[in-house]
Structure formats: C-alpha cells, structure tokens
Amino acid sequence: MKGRVLAAGSVTARALVLREPLSLWGGMDPASGELIDAHHPQRGASLSGRIVVMSAVRGSSSASSVLAEAVRAGCAPAAFLLGETDLILAVGAAVAEELYGVRLPVVVLPPTELARIHDDAVLRVDEDGSVTPV
C-alpha cells in the first residue's frame, strides 16, 4: 500500500496499532516513550521505536513539541501511519529533522488499508510513502 507523505523517511519496525486516538501532549512521556494517558486502553505501552498506527487524531496543539522532545531524548516512535491528515505531527517531525537530523516518517493511508495492519507486524516504510510487510 502507498499513502500520502506528510513527513518523509524510511524505516523498518514493528507496528503498534492504537485502539483509540491519542494526544501526545498528556498522552506520551517524551522522556520514555511510554503511553501515559490514564483514559487510554493501552496505557503503559511503549511507543518508542514502533510504527504507531492511529486511525483518528485528537487533541492538543502542543503535541508537536512533545514529539520533537521525544526525538531529542531518543524515545520517539519510528514512524506514524495515520487515517487522517494531522498538521501537528507533521510539524513535530519536520522540526525534529531540522534540529536533530532524525527523519521520522508520517504517512496518511486510506482508512480501509490502515485497518488491515495488524499489531506487531513488521513493516517497512519508504521515502515515497509506500508501506510493505517484511
């Protein structure tokens, strides 16, 4: 499958499919990558190094800062695959690249294709937004 690229990069990692939308501000500890939103069903999971799959986005405009800070701390997700466009994550990834030279792909996929991704599947995300199982 191939999606729309909001931030380019290439990475191979394991998928983490979020069952509910997550706001990174108040939802992820940038110092550890842990999911800390008390109301989220996957509280305690680690987002660090995972390809985070999220069908809907939610919440605070401060999430760009939280993402850039997680990249700085070396605890950020490897990539985001989203079901809808999100300016906030795209900008967080752009700033992280500018400041720390780390490229974190953010790709929007059609919801039907996103729904076919299984938790823990190993995926490769390429520069052009193509996503392939490894």
Place this chain on the structure above:
Amino acid sequence: MRLVVRAADALGAGRLIPIVAAHVDSCLYHGEATVDFAQRLVDGGAQVSVPTTLNVGALDLLHPELWRGDLRTADRGRLLMECYRALGCQPTYTCAPYQLAFARPKLGEQVAWAESNAIVFCNSVIGARTERYGDFTDIACAIVGRAPDAGLHTSAARRAVLVLRMAADVPPSLLDSDALYPVLGIVLGRRAGTRVAAIDGIPPGLSEDRLKAIGAAAASSGAVAMFHVVGSTPEAPTLAAALQDAGPEEVAEISLAELRAARDELTTLSGGGEVGTPIGTVSLGTPHASLAELRGIERELAGARPAPGVELLVSTARQLLADAEEEGLAPRLRALGVELLVDTCSYIAPVLRPSPLPAMTDSGKWAFYAPGNIGVEVIFGSLRECVRSAVSGVVWRDPGLWGPA
C-alpha cells in the same frame, strides 16, 4: 518559511495569504527541544513581521515565589519565555489575548493564532479567521507574516454543518446562569468533534465571558475551532446565515438530561461532590479571567474570606491585573485572601498548595485537564457555588439551578 510551506502542503493549500497578527503558544516549556528550537531562531536573527502576542508560559514571572516545583525547570521555562520576547513577541503571556484591546483583530481579518480556546474565540466570537495552529507553526507564520490559504481562513469552511437546538426542558433559569455555558461547551465538543456547529435556542446577545466558556470547554472535549450561537456570534445573525443558506448535515437537540450528565462527568471525585464535602482549593480564571469576571468574584465574596486552609486562586493576564490594581480591585481581592496568578495557569505550573482534599472549579477546561496534569480530584460548580464553598470550606450547592431533581 520551510515550516509554513510544510504546513500548507499538509493542509492542501495552494498558496499562502498575508496575516495581520499572530498569537504564539510555543513559549510554554515542554522539554529541551522547545528551547533548542527557539534558540535556533534567536541565533539566526529571526524577528516576527506582524504584531504577535504570547500565550501562557511555564511560570508566573511577576510572582515567581508562587512556584513550588524544581528550580531547573523554572529556569528553563523562564529562558524559553525570554527567547520569544527576543524574537519580537509581546510579553502578554495570556491564553485570552482577545481580552486585550490592542491584540484583538477585527471581523474578517486573517491571523495565525495558536492555543485552542483562543483559536475558537477568534473564529467564533470575533469573526477573525485562523486555522488551528500549534507549536512551531505559530511562530513560523508570525515570522513569515503568512499562513496557508486553507481551512477556516476560507469562507466555505466556516459554514455550520451541524445544528444543535436547546430542548424545551432546559429551564430559563439555567439559560441565565454562568454554570450552563462550560457544560454546554463540553457537550458541543463531543457532538461536533472537528465540525462547525450552530447552537440555536439561546436568548440573543450572550456575553463574551459565556461564549468564552463554551469555546474553551468545546476545544477540550473535542477539536472544535469554530462554532456559531444564533443571535450572538457575528457570522450567525440568523440560523440561515450560519448555514450560509445551505442545508445542515445533521440537526440534533441538547436535552437537560444530556447537560446534567456532562456536568456530572466534570466532577471526578467519587460521590460527585455532594453538599458538605470538604475542599482544599478553589481555582477560577481558566481561561484567564476578564475584568468583569474578577469583579464578579468580588461581588460573590461580598466581603467574606476563604475558610482557613482553603486556597482561592484566580488566574488572569498581567495587563488585566495592572488594570485591576489601578481600580483598587486587585488589592481588595488580595486583602480578602484571594491569590492572583498571571503569565501561566494553575493546571500547568506547580503553584497550588498541596492538599489531600479535592479542588473546585467553574471551568470546564480546568476540570477536563487538571486531574491528568496535576493529579487532583475535581468538583465542578458555578462561580457562586465555587466562591461560597471556598468561604464555608465545604461544598455548597445552588438549589434548583439545574431544574427540579
């Protein structure tokens, strides 16, 4: 410029448009990356090209003694706030820039504002136009003086697609109470998500403070960036105007039962904050209190002081505090034991006196975020309920406010 173009691409905008002002939220410390970014701009000699106000920062620069956290975080938070001044931003440090006469855009003007409650107020109550900007993009637009030509910058996106009617069982006394509006905002956010809604069935001429309460709560429970209140907001003199003469996608009613349920969810304390429950804190002024709201707090106190051991804290903007000092209001409030906080907010900065007892608030937004952010149990109430409870030290309820039991 690269960031603004990146934002335009993400929003699908074909071009950039000039803006007349900006409001920047990036000055709140979220770790060293936020300082690294600001420092990069400062070192590069960047300056904002349009008048730019600043949102709250990590601490109250005028009353640093209120800080109860670790000193290094305070230092980094202060440094970040100073970086944004160095970029030419005005040190307003308020989440309610629309309450400052000099910072208020005019109907139809294009701006780039960040901070969810400010965005929704700007679009809905002033009728100036901004998309939902966030950290980094806000200052990038302020430096470039341009924003993507997309979303709520365009007339078509400002059309209401959802109509929410107040049901006949909502009593007139509730429509006339401040307590309704943050709760209505929570319901609006849940129902609308990211859509633009028009609320119908509210007596025309709703005050700015009540519209502010709706917007702040709606932008907490949902991703609302604009709403209309028929007869009160500038792009909704009539329902047809809000709908831009097209048909709505959905029409729904808001019943008294739905409002009561949303009100109850704002109270996290198990047992629901019954009459007589002891409280340790009352936090008012989220978003930052207007002068009218500060006067209302004095009126409700009626010369009484908070009970021993109860902290009554009100957040406002430093410019409004200066006005309140001048008219004698601030000294009178302080003499009654009211703490006044500026430049930040009591659910961001560690300023509240540690207490094992729950906190009470009249703000939908504070009730929504404080439990997660600062780990307090919250009881929601009207301004009158909050102030009287502060004075007695235990929860007081306004009988009949929410209709017959």
